[in-house]
Amino acid sequence: MSDQNISRSPEFLQERISYLEESNLRFISIFEMLASSSEYQGDLSRAKDEEAIYRATICQLRRLFPFQSIGFLSCESDGSFELLAADPAIAQDTLQSLIDTRMMDGTFAWALNRNQAVLVPTETGETLILQVVATQSRVRGMFVATLPGNSAALDAPSLNALTIVLHTCAYALESTVLYGMLHDHTQHLEERVQLRTRDLEEARLQAEAASLAKSDFLANMSHEIRTPMNGVIGMTELMLQGGLTPQKEKQYLNAIKDSADSLMLIINDILDFSKIEAGKFTLENKPFCPRDAVKRCLGILSVRAEEKGLQMFHQVDSAVPACLVGDQGRLRQVLTNLVGNAIKFCQHGNISVEVGLKSNNADKVVLHIRVNDTGIGIPEEACQRIFNQFEQADSSTTRKFGGTGLGLAICKKLVELMDGEIWVESQVGTGSCFHFTSQFLLGDEKLLIDEEAITDSSSARQTPLTILLAEDVEINRTLVQAILEPHGHVVICAENGRKALEAYTSRAFDVVLMDIQMPEMDGLQASRAIREFEREYGREVPAPILAMTAFAGNEDRQVCIDAGMNDYLTKPIKPLQLVQLLNKYCAGPTGSAVELTGGGLATAAAANELNGAIAVFDQDDLLERLGGRPEMIPRFVGLFCKGVLPQLEGLVTALAAEDADGVRRHAHAIKGAAANISALRIQQLAATMETTAKEGDLTEVPQRLAMLHQEYRTFTETISALGIAV
Amino acid sequence: MALSNYPVTTLDRLVEETGTVYSLPLFYERLNETINHPRSSVDDISKIITEDQGLTARLLRLSNSPMFGCYAKVDSITKAVTIIGTQQLRDLALAASIMGVFKGIPENLLNMTSFWRHCVACGIIARSLAIYLRESNVERMFVAGMLHDVGQIVLAASRPEMSRELLETQQDNGRFYLELERERLGFDHAELGGALLKKWKIPASIVEPVACHHTPGAAEQFHLETALIHLADIMCEAMEMGQGAERGVPPLDERAWERLGLSAHVLETVLKQSEPQISETFSILSGGMDV
Incomplete structure (x- = not known):
């Protein structure tokens, strides 16, 4: 090969060596790198x-x-x-x-x-x-x-x-x-697991707390129910043994009534609450005067506050409209509850209620109400919790102060129904301030009068009525009889709907009081049958049928009306309500129960007879209405005096302006107020004045006005003669 | 027994005999040394190639063919070196000159046009599969494909009678050529080719795939490369892209197939891509060459 010679030349060999050396170094460096x-x-x-x-x-x-x-x-x-x-x-x-x-x-x-x-x-x-x-x-x-x-x-x-x-x-x-990616995923997963665990743990703790609260609640509740129940049973047994003096008997009966009242409160709480919970609670939409509502509500509570030596003030902002449309009953219920609590938890000092206007636009009025007390206060951690059902700030509270623990929960629900909020600011040992807001519609002041007409006629006398009472529970029959018979009414009892129908077809009744739930034939069926009977046999005037039931809701009312009934009474039957309703439906042909009472006296000529025939002031009558509590008489009379003077002045002004409607309105107000405190002569005089003014006749008004002033003076003299300090 | 009349045929003996007849092109060894030299430059490499004008022309045509689909015209070996790479150009140069090495095979034994078409197809397909698998230095797969059946030529050239008998037996009995090889010779053309390439000091990454392309399980170092040639060969046989001595389609080794981790639908894509490259490449490599 020709290359052989070249390959042996020293240059070539040198080149070969250097190539191999360099390659070797290169390989070594590569190996080192890899190593x-x-x-x-x-x-x-x-x-x-x-x-x-x-x-x-x-x-x-x-x-x-x-x-x-x-x-x-x-x-x-x-x-x-x-x-x-x-x-x-x-x-x-x-x-x-x-x-x-x-x-x-x-x-x-x-x-x-x-x-x-x-x-x-x-x-x-x-x-x-x-x-x-x-x-x-x-x-x-x-x-x-x-x-x-x-x-x-x-x-x-x-x-x-x-x-x-x-x-x-x-x-x-x-x-x-x-x-x-895996890490992110794992982390995400871990976070989710943690989050989920936390949620579950929270849910578990909440569930446990709720369950605990419920157990506490049941324990409290049974205690709350048992205590008055024991009272009722114990007292009843004592009375059944007999041999008691009338004083003792009265004392025991009062104790039984107290126990029954407090039981009723508890049961009402529970019923209210369950009704709200079930979503069956509907609000009324009626005109009312917020000032009156607050005043009346606090008027009742002030007795309890005074008993405890607490001072109570209230103030309604002048910006609050005179008339609102809404459910004043519920407003008063919340206020009663809050003020009641304040009284309960306050040992000394005072309670003040402020009613302010939060907003007022487009007919929507939002009230802001504050209830301040100088009571024991609420720990911060409990401020939210106390509005939960079954909870009190401290479960030991129940033993010390009583109560079901439902009150604030009901308040919260009611306030929410009224599109409002409820909250509390409190400092332990210093006191609490409960706030709530609630929304109403702006009302027309004129509407208020008609409302009052119904309420104020309550104490008017009636001609005796023949009343058919359909009620299966004996005690309820007895109660109704006890309320009505003293008024001279004749009460015929039927134990169920069928018997009621039989009774109704055999004779005439002025009014029927109908229980709803009864054996054999219920109240609704009986009412329908009665209306059917009336149509067939052409009874000229259908008798009003008034339902009596424990199911108190607007829907229930509608069911009753659909069955041909006229109105509705909530059990337990309260004497005042029953009488009011009878007045409303069983007034005479002139249209007003008041005029019916004063029937033969409704002329100017007869006015003089008043002096002899009718008492200036029927103290017994008032006392009966006040539940036999004479200590309340001065207060009521005082309120009357304070209220009637501006009305008298109003009469003078209206007369001067020849304003028949104004006269009628003031006369009406005086009539109602007088009826309330059994100032009978003033009541009759005002009633006559109202009737004539209603017909547009003002001719005899000046004379009557003078008589009215005279009567008022006589009334105050009579009062002071009786030793009542106003 | 007829075969006993022939001189004793062993693998080593055949390689020894062939070595004197066929040898690696001269440039290959020089090129190999140069590209491995730490101090050599692009110019040094291109100088060696351009000494062979035929090779230069073929390489430039290849560089501009669909096989590369290069973004710019490759108009010099210098540019081919930088764009295609030194080792890759070396492998390409070997593939481009191998047809010139094995010349003068009696046409009545093997149709060389069909034979080389088969080899080009195998090389291109193996290369395409390697590209799909993102292998580096894919040109060595092309060389390995080009060389995978050289054993058949070696036998035909040095033992034409034996070769003829095997081919006729295959035709008469319808058996696999490589099975007959193993029966009559005790080795097959794959082993023979591998042995020759090893003697030529061709890198083991090319030798082993050639030697084991019918027995991929026997590969010791280059399993992937071997599996690629094994698969590419079978694909060519099945698609009848050219033809060597083998008339049938040898069975696919399941483990080799699994080793590649390919899904069957890839094969169709690869075949479609490869077909234009095969005809173009074959025409470049056989151009002006007496095959």
Whole structure:
């Protein structure tokens, strides 16, 4: 071979030696680089993100080649590439511009698909190396570097080593990304588990607390119910044994009544609450005077406050309208509850109630009512809780102060029904201030009068009526008889609907009092049958049928009316209500129960007879109405005097203006007020005045007005003669 | 027994004999040394190739063919070196000159056009599969495909009678050529080819896939490369892309297939991509060459 001679020349051999030496060194450096890969692997495993991996790879690659600059582009999710790690950092811009050029001319895309180093000479006399960083599944980035010299042909072993390192890099990137996703996922999962656990734990604690509160509530409740019940049973047994003096009997009966009253309160609470809970609670929408409502409500409570030596004030902001439309009963219920609590928890000091106007626009009036006390206060943590059902600030409270723990829960529900809020500010040992707001519609003042007409006629006398009472429970029959018979009414009893119907068909009745739930034939069926009978046999005037039931809701009222009944009484039957309702439906042909009472006296000529025939003041009558509590007489009389004087002045003014309606209104107010305190002569005089004014006749008014002033003076004299200090 | 009349045929002996007839192109060893040299430059590499004008022309045509689909015109070997890469160009150069090495095979034994078409197809498909798998240095898969059946030529050239008998027996009995080889010779053309390439000091990453392309399970170092040639060969046989001595479609080794982790639908895509490259490449490599 011709090469043989050349190969033996010293130059050739020298060249061979240096080639082998250099190759050897190269191989050694490659092996060293690969041998040091444990350090590289360590760096990779510690790397938290892409850039750290690139940095570690740069470090490893610098052992392989004398790169001038080196960097990695990261492949973004949108397919673009971003130069992430340039080394040295100053080379960032140079590398970027080199890459931009290669992107333009297609070399970059070529390199992406080659999976091996692509070498390109640069304009500045260097060599640019591009090699894709990819796993089998996807491209992760691009390696870029420059080497000095524009015709550098990197030796194959080094290029293979470069490929190895970049492969490792690519898989490390993939692992990091996957690990990151896994980590995020795990963390997210953990967070969700924690959140869920916390929710469950909260729910569990709440459920436990609610269950505990309910148990406490039941325990309290049974105590609350048992105590008065024991009283009733014990007293009743004592009385059944007999041999008691009338005084003792009266004392026992009073004790029984007290117990029964407090039982009634508890039962009302429970019934109210369950009705609200069941969503069956509807509000009335009737005009009322907020000032009156508050005054009356507090008037009743002030007795209890006085008994405890507490002072009670109230103030209604002048901005509060005179007439609102809404459910004054519920407003008073909330107020009664809050003030009742204040009295209960206050040992000394005072209670003040402020009624303010929160807003008044577009006919919607929102009242803001504050009830302040100087009581024991409520710990902060309990301020929210006390509005929960079955809860009191402290379960020991019940033993000390009594109560079902439903009161505030009911208040809260009622206030919410009235589109309001309820909250409390309190300091332990200093006192509490309960706030609530409730929304009403703005009412027309004129509407108030008609409302009063019904209420004020309560104490008027009636002609004896023949009353059919359909009621299956004996005690209730006895009660109704006891209320009505003293008024001279004849009460015929029937034990169920069928018997009531039989009775009704056999004779005439002025009115029917109908229990709803009865055996054999219930009240609704009986009422329908009665109306049917009336139609068939042409009774001229259908008798009013008044329902008596414990189910007190507007819907129930409608059911009764649909069955042909006229109105509705809530059990337990209260004497006042029963009498009022009878007045309303059983007035004589002139239309007013009052006039019926004063029938023969309704002329001016007869007025003089008044002096002899009728008492100035029927104290017994008033006492009966006040539940036999003489200590209340001065207060009521005082209220009457205070109220009647402005009305008298109003009469004078109206008369001067020849305002018949004004006269009628003032006369009406005086009549009602007089009836309330049994100032009988004033009542009759005012009634006559009202009747004539209603007919537009003012001729006799001046004379009667003088008489009225005279009567008022006589009344005050009579009062002071009786030793009643006003 | 008829075969006993022939001189004893062993693998080593055949390789020994062939070595004197066929040798690796001269440039290959020089090129190999140069690209491995730490100090050599692109110019050094291109100088070696451009000494062979035919090779230069073929390489430039290949560089501009659909096989590469290069973004810019490759108008010099220098550019081919930088764009395609040194090792890749070396492999390509070997593939581009191998048809010139094995010349003068009696046409009545093997149709060389059909034979080389089969080899080009196998190389291109193996290369395409390697690209799909994001393998680096995919040109070595092309060389390995080009060389995978050289054992058949070696036998035909050095033992034409034996070769003819095997081919006729195959036709008469309808059996696999390689099974007959194993029965009559105790080795097959894959082993024979591998042995020759090993003697030529071709890198093991090419030798082993050739030697084991019918027995991929026997590969010790280059399982992936071997599996690729195994699969590409079977695909060519099945699609009747050219033809060597084998008339049937050898069975696919299940483990080799699993090793590749490919799904079957990929094969259709790869075939579709490969077909234009095969005809173009074959025309470039056989152009102006007496095959």
